[in-house]
Amino acid sequence: MAVAGCGTHQAMVLDRSGATVAVANVLTSVEWTRVLDGVSTAQATINPDGDCCGRLGRISTWRSRLVIFRDGQYVWDGPITGITWSLGEVEIRAQDALAWLGDRVPHENKAFTNADLSEIAEWLIEDGYRPDDPGHTVEVVGKAGVSGSRSYSAGIGQTLDHLGQLAEAGIDYTAIGSKILLLPETHLVPVGRLSDTDLPDGLEVSEDGTGLATRWIVAGSEGSGVIGTAGGIDPYYGLHERYVEQTEITDQASADQAAGARQRASGTVPVVIDTQQVTISPEAAVNVPSLVPGWCLDVTSASTCRTVRQRLKITGLRVAETGGNDNNPGSESVQVQVAASGAETP
Template identity: 25%
Template sequence: MPGRGSSWCPDRMWADMPAELGCPQEYRAVIHWRGGARPFTSPGVSALTGVSWNRTVNDTSEGVITIAKGDAGAACCGQLGQIEPYAHELSIYRDSELVWQGPVVRTVENRTTFTVEAKDVTEWLARTVNTTLLRYVSANQADPQHRGPVQEIAQTIIRLNLNGALFASGPDWPRILPFIVRDDDTVATSFEKDGSDDASAWIVPILQIIDEELVPRGLEYTTVGRALVLGRSQTTSDPAQARLTLDHVAGDVQIVRDGAAGATLVWVTNQTGQEIAGTQFGVSGVTGPVYGRLDTLVTTQAEGLTAYDLWQLARASYNGRNPVPTSLSIPQGSSLAASAPVSMRQLVPGVRLDVSATGMCSSVTQPYRLSDVDVEWTDASGEEVGVSLIPIGDPYTGAPP
């Protein structure tokens, strides 16, 4: 049963042109069984009244649909009542394009509406505890757990846990592994977090390992549909997906130049309190004539970090700090115009988008990377697509200690 979302759009012509946002003719929602392939049910055309979904970098996104029970019909309503969190997944389609998918986590029913709330596929990693050893220090490429790009390490941790690890209910039970996409960093990461005897697993959710240990080392992750993208911070050498101007924004914009986020040197140390004996530090960056020396200090209480580990953390944190970042955001209530020369498929958090902000006091043309996409659709007002952009800065390329 196709979802509703049918609404006339005066800018429909742009949807038929390549690499433009356009305006959808309809939104559809389908409830699938776990894995996202086998359909379970879908609200009827006249029943789907609201859709919201987002994409974000280094976090779990959410998708929500609202269904008018009176328009759904008794048979569909009965099926909606059988939706089971984590046994079923929500899939959202913009016209024929799958734009969002992930496990249902909650349903809410009142007298007139039925709401389905879901999270993207990283939720499976948040609900799966690691049972593997985390020793990625070997230089032997034949070792499955060798050191290498942090994106490769992330994929290996996910694969070892989902394919045959202890307590697995079946190989790749959430069906994630075929949909992992990697964009590797050029720097090899050495990562270890085990017990003192190197034989103990760190019993925490997989997503916590990714967030606390791999993201600070330069990993960026996001989801697009069912795809899990394990990427890296974009630099000025990466091609832009599109070039936008303020004419492509319907509503207000904010340009913020924030000196608090700037730095010429980033220091990371494991010194805590008054105890400094045996501690180490890592530093990345370079001083120059514009800012002189502008330091940022990051303190970590993680145990067992080497000087190389601390340098990796400093290198990842340096990106985007020099020059002082100038960020551009489209506040809530504003949105990308249908004429924006970028398709929904290209709006992947982390990609580079160049923006020419002419007509403002801060007239700049600057490379940004996309951090968030927030989409709202209702049968009354149609679609609004909001984005947030953060400046691109090149990573420190000096040699490690």
């Protein structure tokens, strides 16, 4: 049975060409995250030794990549977006491969009619990288099961924003290294379980009522004039309405499906469980590299007044390790965030 364990990290800096620029022989701290439907970040602090200082002086934002391993297993990779050189120390900040799409726009006019959202999302990603690919792959874990008609114009809108609009209509995405995963929001495959014994210092269960919407109105492109609606007065919560414009939607069916997807995701008040600053026990029945947003954990907790016994979707992960010093040994902490969406709520 897999357990979380106490991991040790290694890091290196690679050039855009793939050549090794520097290896972090003295890694004093490292942190990497994963996030659902967004761009994750990482940070590494290195004490230069030998000729490493000269090598680290040659790294450059967007030209260089930070690559992180946990116990020798590749867990994070992405372009460096910030560097601070100081006396005896270099701090590197990076974002995952999706960050490139935040700096890209559609490169051709493209229209989809009744296409699965995974097909549209895959085209957006491939088109975004096509003119200048730093190295990526796309894996469609499963079809969205939601179809729609969308139209994109060359040079209009950021690719990552377009991808985010699709994520609000029925598909999820996340980056693991240089691979971008597309999966349906109904993906409920578990990768482990957590109970109160795995979180000896407790956890926090919260509801965010601001995320509730029982009725959605989605307006399509101005030329189509379509307006989709879904939901209405909830017998428990009452009426909470939201309106949004999605100008890439071109027909009524797509507007209705987009409204339906949003209503399913927000029709109940989201329950979020966060381990906050509490590390998961090394004996927890999870494999840390397998904690991928979009997959699920079976969570059982009675440590708060809100009892939870539910399969919940992983929405975020934070792993950090400090190298410590003579007086304070280093340690690893693993925090995970899970949430109930419309797909997980019984």
